[in-house]
Amino acid sequence: MPNKKIEELKTALKKKHTIVFMAKCTVKYSGRAEAFLESGERVIMIKPDNTLIIHQPFGNAPVNYMKPGAMHKLIENKKDNTLLLSSTNNSLNEYIEINITKLISLNSAILNDSTKIRIFGTEKDMSDFIYDNPKVISKDFRPVSREEQTKYGFIDVFGYDKNKSLVVIECKRYTAGPTAPQQLRRYIERLAKSKGIKAKNIKGIIAAPKITKNALAMTKELNYEFKSIEPPAYMEKKKDKQNRLKKYF
Amino acid sequence: MPNKKIEELKTALKKKHTIVFMAKCTVKYSGRAEAFLESGERVIMIKPDNTLIIHQPFGNAPVNYMKPGAMHKLIENKKDNTLLLSSTNNSLNEYIEINITKLISLNSAILNDSTKIRIFGTEKDMSDFIYDNPKVISKDFRPVSREEQTKYGFIDVFGYDKNKSLVVIECKRYTAGPTAPQQLRRYIERLAKSKGIKAKNIKGIIAAPKITKNALAMTKELNYEFKSIEPPAYMEKKKDKQNRLKKYF
DNA sequence: ATATAGATCTCGTCA
DNA sequence: TGACGAGGTCTATAT
Numbered sequence A, B: 001m002p003n004k005k006i007e008e009l010k011t012a013l014k015k016k017h018t019i020v021f022m023a024k025c026t027v028k029y030s031g032r033a034e035a036f037l038e039s040g041e042r043v044i045m046i047k048p049d050n051t052l053i054i055h056q057p058f059g060n061a062p063v064n065y066m067k068p069g070a071m072h073k074l075i076e077n078k079k080d081n082t083l084l085l086s087s088t089n090n091s092l093n094e095y096i097e098i099n100i101t102k103l104i105s106l107n108s109a110i111l112n113d114s115t116k117i118r119i120f121g122t123e124k125d126m127s128d129f130i131y132d133n134p135k136v137i138s139k140d141f142r143p144v145s146r147e148e149q150t151k152y153g154f155i156d157v158f159g160y161d162k163n164k165s166l167v168v169i170e171c172k173r174y175t176a177g178p179t180a181p182q183q184l185r186r187y188i189e190r191l192a193k194s195k196g197i198k199a200k201n202i203k204g205i206i207a208a209p210k211i212t213k214n215a216l217a218m219t220k221e222l223n224y225e226f227k228s229i230e231p232p233a234y235m236e237k238k239k240d241k242q243n244r245l246k247k248y249f
Numbered sequence C: 001a002t003a004t005a006g007a008t009c010t011c012g013t014c015a
Numbered sequence D: 001t002g003a004c005g006a007g008g009t010c011t012a013t014a015t
Helices: A003-014 A123-132 A179-195 A213-221 A232-247 B003-014 B123-132 B179-195 B213-221 B232-247
Strands: A018-030 A034-046 A052-055 A064-066 A071-077 A082-089 A094-109 A118-120 A142-148 A155-160 A166-171 A203-208 A225-228 B018-030 B034-046 B052-055 B064-066 B071-077 B082-089 B094-109 B118-120 B142-150 B153-160 B166-171 B203-208 B225-228
Touching: A003 A018, A003 A071, A003 A094, A018 B018, A018 B094, A034 A094, A064 A094, A094 B018, A094 B094, A123 A142, A123 A155, A123 A166, A123 A232, A166 A179, A179 A203, A179 A213, A179 B179, A203 A213, A213 A225, B003 B018, B003 B071, B003 B094, B034 B094, B064 B094, B123 B142, B123 B153, B123 B166, B123 B232, B166 B179, B179 B203, B179 B213, B203 B213, B213 B225
Parallel strands: A166 A203, A203 A225, B166 B203, B203 B225
Antiparallel strands: A018 A034, A018 A094, A034 A052, A034 B118, A052 A064, A071 A082, A082 A094, A118 B034, A142 A155, A155 A166, B018 B034, B018 B094, B034 B052, B052 B064, B071 B082, B082 B094, B142 B153, B153 B166
């Protein structure tokens, strides 16, 4: 490996640049589990906050990583002309060893970026939409709170029907699986206990665009209701995708 | 922006290289949700399988991404000297627009890597450990199967006690939360139904290193049992971390 | 620090 | 292809 590149990498690490390099290497990880990756060519990224990310040339997820706050040490082995990048996170008790046998490319720079991403169409947006438009549940539904995360658990939307019976709504932004009625059941049982009423007198509703067959069976067995509701951002997008996109720039 | 770099990027895209570049850009995403990221300097990676990943210079997770299988188009705007990288995934109905105002660095190469990571210390390893060492549950426990992926759900370990009562064990690698007794409850209720026996005659055990206070309360309320068990890899690691690491290389 | 649940979750696996 | 649960999940939020 060229000494110049190694010096450049050392300097970039010291100066806390954002560093990206391609290298042939093996990887060992030890921490919450243990992981081993045989020799291959990968992309390795190190950030100023000491995040380390290793990507294989396929797939969406990194194959290995260290969370922000690790410490990196670069050790040259002049005998066999290899580099060892050793990363430790003492507080998390995690450890990575990258044994580099070939340095294919290297780039580093100070990147200026302090912006935060804005995301629309989350589950919170969905529960807000239901709170603001209760008629999508039923004309009799009267919401009284959203995101009730304190006493009774994390209830998405909470209210009363025309008979003043309690109504608890669990939102899912995608197809509801078996965990949805499970969650609803847990919230309703807790709520019933704390209010001193019977769980069967609380109405449970799952609001999601779709529900799986099994989840629907469970929902009905527990005497809850499924209400098909699209996430609001998706509805907006359908209506006028281009206008919505333009709004933010 | 230098024409040479733009041509290099175009060629690399065409040749399906693994590409990494740093750029000042804005990002718009529309798909499962909608996301907007104002101008800033980031690392952008494009893989031969058409994965696209955008990293800000901080944090572990990518700020934006497209899954494998997207299509990328590079459009030059010579008027204001900008580049538009437009990515679409038609089958997933997802879309990203990256507006590049500065190209800071660029590297591309064909990376050879066909290896797959091996991970030890997963939940499966834990259920295998319990199956092979049933005495860690109790001296009377007789396991008959592990990882029972049936119509009843996914049961980690399944067996009988000395009275020939059914025993169902749910494993968690980390602190068990409220979802653990919930899951166990679902498996046991389904199993009881299909076997035509009463759910209360099936013994439920949560095996995990720790359990939260609420989860323990739920566990007891449902007449299940919590058994504190360390994940096996962690135990091995404690015993002789160095030996274990050496074994695999 | 712990607890809890969402996520543009991702990924593998099985029917 | 959908369903389902694990994940070295990660991340944000509340206690």
